[in-house]
Amino acid sequence: MDKIAVVILNWNGVKLLEQFLPSVIQFSEGATIYVADNDSKDNSVEFVQQNFPTIKIVKNTGNHGFAKGYNDALQHIDAEIYALVNSDIEVTENWLKPILETFENEKQTAIIQPKILDFKNKEYFEYAGAAGGFIDKYGFPFCRGRIFETLEKDNGQYNDNSELFWASGACFFIRKNVYHELGGFDESFFAHQEEIDLCWRALNEGHIIKYNYQSLVYHVGGATLQQGNPKKTYLNFRNSLLMLVKNLPKRGLFWVIFFRMVLDGIAGMRFLTQGKIGHTFAILKAHFSFYCVSLKYLGKRKEFQIQQYYMVKSIVFLYYIRKMTLFKEIFNSIQNIKN
Structure with missing residues (x-):
């Protein structure tokens, strides 16, 4: 070997x-x-x-x-x-x-x-x-x-x-x-x-x-699918939802996925205002695909899931609302909360 x-x-x-x-x-x-x-x-x-x-x-x-x-x-x-x-x-x-x-x-x-x-x-x-x-x-x-x-x-x-x-x-x-x-x-x-x-x-x-x-x-990055490709958007949004269904802790699973889908909807609207209609449709397609297989993916869940899987509650909020664009800023904010 x-x-x-x-x-x-x-x-x-x-x-x-x-x-x-x-x-x-x-x-x-x-x-x-x-x-x-x-x-x-x-x-x-x-x-x-x-x-x-x-x-x-x-x-x-x-x-x-x-x-x-x-x-x-x-x-x-x-x-x-x-x-x-x-x-x-x-x-x-x-x-x-x-x-x-x-x-x-x-x-x-x-x-x-x-x-x-x-x-x-x-x-x-x-x-x-x-x-x-x-x-x-x-x-x-x-x-x-x-x-x-x-x-x-x-x-x-x-x-x-x-x-x-x-x-x-x-x-x-x-x-x-x-x-x-x-x-x-x-x-x-x-x-x-x-x-x-x-x-x-x-x-x-x-x-x-x-x-x-x-x-x-x-x-190099993006050599297969460019960053702005709607197919890449579809795969990322669909697969994120599938991943959550498989791995989230049981407690709060429904509400986390529900809120994630709301955030996806906001992302779709943002793409629409930017004239990126293909990406909006890619998110809709991702959600429809998720609906079709979500019950199957519930069956893939294992008995144990780690409870503290995330570093921050919402990176979307910190980046787009609080304008924290560097990892150091995110990390320091976490340390300040702990202290």
């Missing part, structure tokens, strides 16, 4: 593979590198085979998205640690060493995220993960270094190795045994929020999720 497998999910991404595979090969000494291909119709597989013969190929039978794509591929990969890496990630020298050391020294740590900076603006954190994630009471995600559309400059303010609520799927390290014990990603999510759902389930089982700043990668 390999110590660590670096697994890159690909779908019609030959240009990304050409650009970013060299850094993975150069700086991943000791790891076995795989490209898990979601039945690409370009020449991705042939390109890898011809230009990077040391990389192993796992061929999936269709484009099953991020969740099922990884679930299918990882059935064929035997390693103690899975490093799930987006095809638009540039890694840096010694990026694996601090991750492996943490897993070796901290047996309860099951999932780790590195520092993720913006490939296009390398002094700033990147949207999808930054320095590690949290959620508010109503399931809205935010990160150290990124709250909604505000990205912070990396001034070393998150140079610590701290516990998280969720780690970014853009570069996601997980122990093989934990991944399979949890049943992998929820395949009905297709893409977006599936890593938060998996992390929540891991926390419910008593595992620890960490951020390690000593491991650094750069992420």
